Amino acid sequence: MKYSALNLVRNALTGNRNWTPAWRSPEPAREYDVVIVGGGGHGLATAYYLAKEHGIRRVAVLEKGWIGGGNTGRNTTIVRSNYLWTEASLLYEKSMQLWEGLSQDLNYNVMFSQRGVYNLGHTLQDMRDIERRVSANRLNGIDAEVVTAAQLKTAIPYLDTSPDARYPILGASLQRRAGVARHDAVAWGFARAADSLGVDIIEQCEVTAIRTEQGGVSAVETTRGTIRAGKVGVVVAGNASVLASMAGLRLPVESHPLQAFVSEPLKPVLDTVVMSNAVHGYVSQSDKGELVIGAGIDAYLGYGQRGSFPTIEHTMEAIITLFPIFSRVRMLRLWGGIVDVCPDACPIISKTPVAGLYFNCGWGTGGFKATPGSGWTFAHTIAQDRPHELNAPFDLERFTTGALIDEHGAAAVAH
Ligand code: FAD
Ligand code: PYC
Secondary structure: OOOOHHHHHHHHHOOOOOOOOOOOOOOOOOEEEEEEEOOOHHHHHHHHHHHHHHOOOOEEEEOOOOOOOOHHHOOOOEEOOOOOOHHHHHHHHHHHHHHHHHHHHHOOOOOOEOOOEEEEEOOHHHHHHHHHHHHHHHHOOOOOEEEEHHHHHHHOOOOOOOOOOOOOOOEEEEEOOOEEOOHHHHHHHHHHHHHHOOOEEEOOOOEEEEEEEOOEEEEEEEOOEEEEEEEEEEOOHHHHHHHHHHOOOOOOOEEEEEEEEEEOOOOOOOOOEEEEOOOOEEEEEOOOOOEEEEEEEOOOOOOOOOOOHHHHHHHHHHHHHHOHHHHHOOEEEEEEEEEEEOOOOOOEEEEOOOEOEEEEEOEOOOOHHHHHHHHHHHHHHHHHOOOOOOOHHHOOOHHHHOOOOOOHHHOOOOO
């Protein structure tokens, strides 16, 4: 179908009956070279890069609900690469570089907007940590700068930079290349591009068991029948432990709710992203005008995609502390996702003791920014049966060797 204004009107008036779907909806084949479990951004990106970079096209993405319906469609879309340790910085920076060409690569506008991300400092120790991280970022070739409270006052006029604020702002780190992207478009863009390379995207297809033969993966059982594959990549975020237990594995991962909120739409008031670890909240403004707000995880473990009232109150208090002007804004809706948290606040992109079974999880509160880089490195790991040098440090092995990469300080959203 041609994309003309007339077609747009016709489709709107006919309930989109004749709209050509952007990807096929095939019946699952009996066998694939690779099965990816989880149709979030990471799973779809993995399938895309398997086909594009490694020529592996007999690939299925199995999604129990609808693609992007998990954390991918529930996150607050912040993209940055300013992590402390070299291992993490390089991984997230690979992702940043892919983001910078993603709309062109997928031929789909993912609305990547490099509007900058500020991480505020409220104490002398915050400022020392900021300076240390900025230096570490620069040594890794990542753009980062320290800005003063006076610069913040000019750049973000509604931010309360007064010295008598409850948590006075002493300065911030700024990554100018950081920003936001449109989360749904990321899922749809990867889905459409993967589909066009022959990947089968199968929604409403829950994996209920993982079968092994002679120490290697052989098939998955699903609500739509048995699907055989010699390689299975599992990318199910908050459900990672559940899938791991199907293969007799235990992961060092806990699942927590993480909430987000949007306000009623406003005229443009905030053209960047502001995060504060100490006050503990963050806010940006979407292209529709809504304030997009979040804070940290709900402390308890759970799989319900909702959080508790104390976290809602805490988040609102934080945002109003930072931006008193927002106290009169009405909130429109809130929701929760389930994030998978590792003890060192870093992900797992790894082979497992079961041959042909790979896990990608543990992104906690911060995996959206990693979507392209995660898919790119996971595809390499699956195709070559060995990690790429960028994800080798994120192997499961680190939990036995002790070579943890502690990124709690750079997580920005506590988890
Ligand atoms: P998901 O998108 O969750 O995809 C996993 C999929 O697996 C789901 O669709 C699920 O239905 C499917 N699945 C589960 N079990 C099965 C099964 N048995 N069979 C088949 N399919 C199954 N990160 C950032 O970088 N920036 C942010 O601003 C940010 N904000 C966030 C705000 C909130 C409220 C939340 C919840 C998360 C946020 N994150 C953020 C984290 C980010 O959303 C995630 O790390 C990332 O989206 C994970 O992507 P994914 O593809 O791995 O997971
Ligand atoms: O990791 O930058 C991040 C983030 C922002 C909001 C949630 N996670």
